[in-house]
Amino acid sequence: MPAFFSSGTYTRKLFARMLVSSCLSQPHVVWEATWEYLTEDVLYKKRRETGRLDMNLTIEQIKNISLTEIENHLLSNGRSLKKWKLMPKPEDFGCYNGNRLIDDELKYVVEDQLKENETLMAMITDEQRRVYNQISDAVLNDSGGVFFLYGYGGTGKTFVYKALSSAIRSRGMIVLNTASSGIAALLLEGGRTAHFRFGIPIDIDEFSTCKKMEPGSDHAELVKAAKLIVWDEAPMMSRHYRTISYERRVVVDYKPVLRLFR
Numbered sequence: 001m002p003a004f005f006s007s008g009t010y011t012r013k014l015f016a017r018m019l020v021s022s023c024l025s026q027p028h029v030v031w032e033a034t035w036e037y038l039t040e041d042v043l044y045k046k047r048r049e050t051g052r053l054d055m056n057l058t059i060e061q062i063k064n065i066s067l068t069e070i071e072n073h074l075l076s077n078g079r080s081l082k083k084w085k086l087m088p089k090p091e092d093f094g095c096y097n098g099n100r101l102i103d104d105e106l107k108y109v110v111e112d113q114l115k116e117n118e119t120l121m122a123m124i125t126d127e128q129r130r131v132y133n134q135i136s137d138a139v140l141n142d143s144g145g146v147f148f149l150y151g152y153g154g155t156g157k158t159f160v161y162k163a164l165s166s167a168i169r170s171r172g173m174i175v176l177n178t179a180s181s182g183i184a185a186l187l188l189e190g191g192r193t194a195h196f197r198f199g200i201p202i203d204i205d206e207f208s209t210c211k212k213m214e215p216g217s218d219h220a221e222l223v224k225a226a227k228l229i230v231w232d233e234a235p236m237m238s239r240h241y242r243t244i245s246y247e248r249r250v251v252v253d254y255k256p257v258l259r260l261f262r
Helices: 008-020 027-038 042-050 059-076 100-105 110-121 126-140 156-168 182-186 196-198 218-225 257-261
Strands: 145-148 175-179 228-232 250-253
Touching: 008 027, 008 059, 008 218, 042 059, 059 100, 059 156, 100 218, 110 156, 110 257, 126 145, 156 175, 175 182, 175 196, 196 218
Parallel strands: 145 250, 175 228, 228 250
Antiparallel strands: none
16 A cells, blocks of 8 residues: 555545556546545645644544645646546646646746856857757747757757757747657656557547647647647657648657658
8 A cells, every 4th residue: 555655645646546557447436435544744835834833623624635636636647637527626626727838947046057058058068059059049049940959869859859958948838848759758858658648549540630639728728828849759659640740840850751651
């Protein structure tokens, strides 16, 4: 049982991940059986946040805070407690009318991103700097473009990704780091698989569509708001995938362009 060796924060994240991956057929039953484990650190965290060591919360307040955190995790992954009708909802459920996906991408601390960029730029090579300058100029001048770049293993592809991401995020702009595989996505800050980010079906043919990208959806609005899209390992995707050009967006991949159309 994770609660025996992990914090309540971790178990709430685990619960949300199990919901996203459809591991729970009756999540409301699991919630009722484990809510004490899922909420055990809520009071402690609130006392630390407020500096009031004598603070007390009711059980309902503690549950509400935990459910709100679980809902936020779900919203960050394109899900919501609305999907599970029998699951309890936080009290302010449905009051938020913004786009959680955009909000999450704007949470990066500008000062931290600027410091990271300064550190990376002190180590960048001349060849990497040429790539960095060309792409960053396209973003900052709002001229757009699609760039396909090539580099063998160990040539610093991830390094350039990080430099570009930190530079643009330090200006309060949105960068979407994506990759064709989950392992590659883990190497990028805020990285997601292309299947998740663009709603690409796992089993795909020439008639498939990206259902999450309907006009006006949170995912579509996030892509529209992005200033830079990084898609690593793009040639690994099926030949049925189509490259869609978004105005003023920049897609970066370190593979030969011809390999994308074989």
